[in-house]
Amino acid sequence: QSALTQPASVSGSPGQSITISCTGTSSDVGGYNYVSWYQQHPGKAPKLMIYDVSKRPSGVSNRFSGSKSGNTASLTISGLQAEDEADYYCSSYTSSSTDVLFGGGTKLTVL
Amino acid sequence: QVQLVESGGGVVQPGGSLRLSCAASGFTFSSYGMHWVRQAPGKGLEWVAFIRYDGSNKYYADSVKGRFTTSRDNSKNTLYLQMNSLRAEDTAVYYCAKDDSSGYYQIDYWGQGTLVTVSS
Numbered sequence A: 001q002s003a004l005t006q007p008a009s010v011s012g013s014p015g016q017s018i019t020i021s022c023t024g025t026s027s028d029v030g031g032y033n034y035v036s037w038y039q040q041h042p043g044k045a046p047k048l049m050i051y052d053v054s055k056r057p058s059g060v061s062n063r064f065s066g067s068k069s070g071n072t073a074s075l076t077i078s079g080l081q082a083e084d085e086a087d088y089y090c091s092s093y094t095s096s097s098t099d100v101l102f103g104g105g106t107k108l109t110v111l
Numbered sequence B: 001q002v003q004l005v006e007s008g009g010g011v012v013q014p015g016g017s018l019r020l021s022c023a024a025s026g027f028t029f030s031s032y033g034m035h036w037v038r039q040a041p042g043k044g045l046e047w048v049a050f051i052r053y054d055g056s057n058k059y060y061a062d063s064v065k066g067r068f069t070t071s072r073d074n075s076k077n078t079l080y081l082q083m084n085s086l087r088a089e090d091t092a093v094y095y096c097a098k099d100d101s102s103g104y105y106q107i108d109y110w111g112q113g114t115l116v117t118v119s120s
Helices: none
Strands: A009-012 A018-023 A035-040 A047-050 A064-069 A072-077 A086-092 A106-110 B003-007 B010-012 B018-025 B034-039 B045-051 B058-060 B068-073 B078-083 B092-099 B107-110 B114-118
Touching: A009 A018, A018 A035, A018 A086, A018 A106, A035 A064, A035 A072, A047 A064, A047 B107, A072 A086, B003 B092, B018 B034, B018 B092, B018 B114, B034 B068, B034 B078, B034 B107, B045 B068, B045 B078, B045 B092, B058 B068, B078 B092
Parallel strands: A009 A106, B010 B114
Antiparallel strands: A018 A072, A035 A047, A035 A086, A064 A072, A086 A106, B003 B018, B018 B078, B034 B045, B034 B092, B045 B058, B068 B078, B092 B107, B092 B114
């Protein structure tokens, strides 16, 4: 069981928007603005999409955005495209240990 | 650009040992902490270990503590993971990853991974 909780799967049609949630506790997601999101295509390495809750690395499409409310962080993808179909993982700093926390991953299907 | 290239994976028997390497380029390796993260077949990401930029501090997941050791050679821009007493549940793709140096253990770049299979 992962430390951070994500839905197993989400889906959406091209052009639509979807949101993936990542729920933790006040010791991690809720207590600090150090949540990252990673995209992973099958057989490939993860790629950083969002860091510090809502910041986008250079080169990442502005269709990807991040936010946080309480103990839950969210990744929103707008204007869904076929290439967005992938697994998405959240990660957070925690003050409870020296571990790096990951969510269990969410499989995004573009219908 | 940042490049991380893992090597050393393979098939090993339960109880055996393996050493993974990660060759880094495209950034000042000696200035950044580094992580190891693994992914079992069909499963999610699991953080394994972290080493500070100068090797002065190392942290491990409970699942590998006492069996795995991470180290680095800043003169060779190389990160290592020594894995001993391997178990079937250690079977996974092992990624080395660069810390963003924020002080909060966020990963900004990943290698392509190397597969470790523990099987008799």
